[in-house]
Amino acid sequence: MEAAAAPSDAREESPYQADHEAFMRLAKENEELKDRALRIAADMENLRRRTARDVHDARAYAIANFARDMLGVSDDLNRALAAIPAEAKASGDAGFKTLIEGVEMTERAMLNALERHGVKKLEPQGEKFDPNFHQAMFEVPNPDVPANTVVQVVQTGYVIGDRVLRPAMVGVSRGGPKQVAPQLAAEPGPPDAQSEKDA
Template identity: 50%
Template sequence: MTEDEKPEAKPDAKSDHKPELEKDARAEAGPSADTASPDEAQDATSESSEPAQEEVAEPSLEDRLAETNDQLLRALAELENTRRRADRDRAEALKYGAASFARDMLGVADNLQRALGAVAELDQETLPDAAKSLLEGVAATERDLIASLGRHKVQPLSPMGEKFDPNQHEAMFEAPGTGQPAGTIIEVIETGYVMDERLLRPAKVGIAKDD
């Protein structure tokens, strides 16, 4: 057999299937990082930058100074208000500190006035000298007590004939047919007192009523 008549070499079956196997392997593996789409790359970039955006910025020196100055002004204002309240309370204590004591002394003044009123109905000329001296002593005591109360700005209320004022008077009864306008005080049953415009005790009165 001559060289020209040598049989032709048959192609290897294994080499024919290699390209197809490599293609199938790439299809199963899916797209690699090198072949990622532009949208996927942008999403990855934005996710990596989110933690940096969530960080809170530190306040500046000017902001901290402004906040400190505001707190200082508020503290000074509160201190001034406290001082004013203390001054007002001290002034009221000095002004009305004796109000409770003065209110208690009103009962003593009432008893002295009742005693003098009861004796006034008697004939002074028929009284013995001892009774006259006692009566003069009671009258002097009543005058001194009223004067002492007056020095502490305690003044009696004498509303006879005045218009009834519920802020200063206490109505005990109403009487029709008095010839006075309704609401006029026609009788003072118990004297009232004020202390420097503050009511210590209302006056107990009787008032006129419409017919």
């Protein structure tokens, strides 16, 4: 008796199905590689931007410590000038006047050099107190001035770029009216519309 023919194996893959699975596998690998390439490109762009920002900051703020030290020297020159009695300044002694002018010129030259490198002086007198740029040392009772207005500068403050190098030490007013944030007034309509309302 002949052996029965083996039933055709339904599980056997056709060449078309094998090609299709290989294609799908390669398409999936392609998508994964594309995704990795995009992520690497994004990481490189972020690194480039971060490096550019770090280089910019290094250039802009590299002299911060040096500038802070020079501000101390400028303060000393300013104190020396302030310590000279008014009578001595008015005495008319040519040598003394020349010395005073020399010290003033030295201080100005130092501050000008710092300004060329991005160091700017804060001028808070009469401004609203800002804790980001000012350090309040005392309060001055004054009902005529809005509260929290800088009324006296004890020590000049400086910024380098957009960073505070040294806050201004200030006295602020107390007891006056509160400062109100400026509000935009309601803008009137065009003159024709206004006259129509009135009519």
